[in-house]
Amino acid sequence: MTTNRRNRRIVLASRPQGKPTTANFRLEEAEIPPLGPGQVLVAIEYLSLDPYMRGRMDDAKSYAKPQPLDETMQGGTVGRVVESNDPSLVAGDAVQGMLGWQTHAVASAKELTKVRPGLPLSVWLGPAGMPGVTAWHGVNKILQPQAGQTLCVDAASGAVGSVVGQLAKAAGARVVGIAGGPDKCKLVVDEYGFDACIDHRDPAFADRLKAATPDGVDRVFENVGGPILDALLGQMNPFGRIAVCGLIAGYNGQEIPLTRVRSILVNKLLIQGFIVSDHPDEWPTAVKELAGRIGDGSLKYRETIAEGLDQAPTAFLSMLGGGNLGKQLVRVGQDSR
């Protein structure tokens, strides 16, 4: 059954010098191997594009090993089982897994998670997937915002930031987003219900942040770093907490120095770097809450969907430049049928 299909995949062709370009990627075709015991063939429907992938393109120390050259770009996917050699999955089952930038994958059934029916498949890569659980961990396990406190989150319109703000609002906090450009800020306030959103491209950003946080800042969910984090450090209240989830400003190799370091001492801040994959035990609890909120309509989300596997590199570069609104996905479904 697999022999008459071919897989299409995107590999890392070369490591970027500074900003990545489409020349760093290559589209390839390959045979789909026969299934071994316990394996299934998955037709991938959606790829997830995430900022962390930029870090792995370099041959540098980061969370995980670098993305190997000439191998399929790693990343989260959701798809449907086409053929199964394992009793736990049957053809037609929807599954989530790290299957990478390709149309088909042969994987061990153990590496896949069957997703529950009733929600659109793409949410398992967004608000009910890794970005949502990342937000859930930062808010519930690190920041624990209290009613009346002020929480700030940057990249606020993104897949993580939008969930952070909505969970913090549900906890009773005043939530101020930071995003790039008026369209994203409008989305954050109008659709996600944040109390305010500041455009970090505004030359008066620091003053606007102060004006939007008249009682100071108690909690920060940090996705960006650099001058935004510096401005936030200047607004922190005593015993404030900062969850460091991303420092996208440094992804092209340059470290961006932090100036307001004294705030850590003066305000007795707690700063905690984290990555959600260190906490697999929390996943079921987090997903249950997130999927419930998606199902009842209380957790809003947006997606930017690129059509076709060959668009993945362009969509990835656009996302790194902030070109997406909400979760950036690639639909590869039509390739796989």
Added chain:
Amino acid sequence: MTTNRRNRRIVLASRPQGKPTTANFRLEEAEIPPLGPGQVLVAIEYLSLDPYMRGRMDDAKSYAKPQPLDETMQGGTVGRVVESNDPSLVAGDAVQGMLGWQTHAVASAKELTKVRPGLPLSVWLGPAGMPGVTAWHGVNKILQPQAGQTLCVDAASGAVGSVVGQLAKAAGARVVGIAGGPDKCKLVVDEYGFDACIDHRDPAFADRLKAATPDGVDRVFENVGGPILDALLGQMNPFGRIAVCGLIAGYNGQEIPLTRVRSILVNKLLIQGFIVSDHPDEWPTAVKELAGRIGDGSLKYRETIAEGLDQAPTAFLSMLGGGNLGKQLVRVGQDSR
């Protein structure tokens, strides 16, 4: 009884522009007021000189309110009760309190802590006082070093750093100190029993730090900040912790940027700023352990003692420049008799 004595005190005459000088201080004489109900007269024996006092000389946001101009310099003291209007204290009792840079003080008995006999009075300002409890909190409540881990502490020969290292050694950690100059480094290894000590004035400091921490760094007790903290960030292991107790490098007004910010994310670091006065409930437990270790000789300490109240400003400036070996004290006993 109090009318035939006069108090001598040092007040803040002006706020420093950059580096403080002796011209920022003024020696004054004043009548000792009569005792009110519940008050005692204390003849001060020792003043404590501490880096945090530099921060309070500025009119800027810090832990506490700024030191008021033309008022007695605030600070920790130990002395003996001369006259008492409170049943809890009698003449001759040794007491610890924040009585400031002066020879005598009239204070409420409630603000004073009677110290237990058997140890030299000065230890209640050093290893059994605020510096010791600061070290105890950072090590036991924040860093919690495990056997086999590597802990680094800077200002390692100082009143706080020397206790940090000895407590961490007792917990089974490998302890590497950082100090300014070969004499301090020698003291740290030979007398306090650290495994190694690196001179931060050495041009090859960063390389020597790497060589002294071949398994990386798991715990940092940070008293200094700036380039030393940057070097430590570059050596951190995953899930490392940094207790931020002081950032002396910024005390003259300049913020020193931190460059290796990415380590917070990549290594999922916990960074916690703290000040010991936020945790008064821990004081009795900490003091009991520290005094016990001083009594049985297992906790070593050194003091640099300036003679006479009028020497306090010079001794303070010398301490800020690293001129002291161990806890910097001023003996004012001879002034008060």
